Amino acid sequence: MLKVVIVTDGPYGDRAFETMNEMFNTAFIELEQPSSMFLDEINVPEGDLKLLENANILITYTTHPDLTLELVENLHSKVDWMIVAAWKGDGFKNQLESHGNVTCPYIMCELEENGNPIFDEFVSKVGKPKIDLKLDGNKLKDVRVLRSSPCGSTAFVAEYIKEKYLNQTLTEELPVEAGLKLQHYPCRSSKIRLFSDDECKKTMASGFHKDAFEEAIAFANRSLENREIKM
Structure with missing residues (x-):
């Protein structure tokens, strides 16, 4: 089983730990934030x-740039991959990613x-949302998360979609509704990235979830059509 370590110097990363701890051997480390710049x-x-x-996999939610840089420079050669969830500025991003096995995503649910x-x-389990829908005819029977956003x-x-649409006929508005529902989840990603636009982040996350349900519906319908053809 993969060993995943999440390191933070503040209030971020705990939700990612809860999500990933169900899938991997995951540790959560809190370091003291440096007092000087x-x-x-x-x-x-x-x-x-x-x-x-x-x-x-080592994931840093450290917001102090010196601490992030120190962790990356000293540990990138000792781990398989590092994901820097909190960073500021393209120059800093390029410096970190120059190590080759370091990635600085704009938003964690784009991985x-x-x-x-x-x-x-x-x-395959954490990153850009991926959904599987089980249908009976055109009625929803189950919703499974194949790949979850790190925050859950x-x-x-x-x-929400399962509770509302179980045993109901799917509608064209369902993916849009899924994207809108994401807006009610208290996402913290914009607070990690001080320069980012909160609405832009939420729009991206909503779009990812809308796309996930659109793809799931299309796949479920194709599977249903193939079964009908074989019959």
């Missing part, structure tokens, strides 16, 4: 350092496969 050295407790070094086996195994919003939306 510029540091010559950052010390990590030995026990925490061992967990960080043994991770397959998809990149060809690296370890990373792809991780994002996909399960939130899926449960």
Whole structure:
């Protein structure tokens, strides 16, 4: 099982831990946020350092740039992949991603496969939302989350759709409704990225969930048509 470690210096990352801990061997590490803006050295407790070094996937929700940079520069060569959830500025992003096995997504629910086996195994379950719908004719029988956004919003939306449409005929408005429902989930991503636009983030997340349900409906309908043809 993949070893995933989430490290934070503030109030972010706990929801991602709850989501990922159900799928992977996941640890959550809280480091003290540095008090100054510029540091010559950052010390990590030995026990925490061992967990960080043994991770397959290391995810940083650290908002202090010096701490993030220190973690990336010292640990990128010891883990399979690093995901930097909190970063500011394209220059900083480019500096971090120059290591090759580091990615700085604009929003965590945009993560998809990149060809690296370890990373792809991780994002097969966590990242850009992916849904499976079970139909009986054109009536909804079940909703399954195949890939969840790290914050858990996909399960939130899926449960709402299931409760409302169970045993009901699907409508063309369902994907739009799924996207709108996402707006009611208290997303924190815009607060992590101080320069970002909250509405832009929510629009992106809504769009991802709308697309996920559109694709799920199309796939379910194709499967149903194929079964009817065989019969």
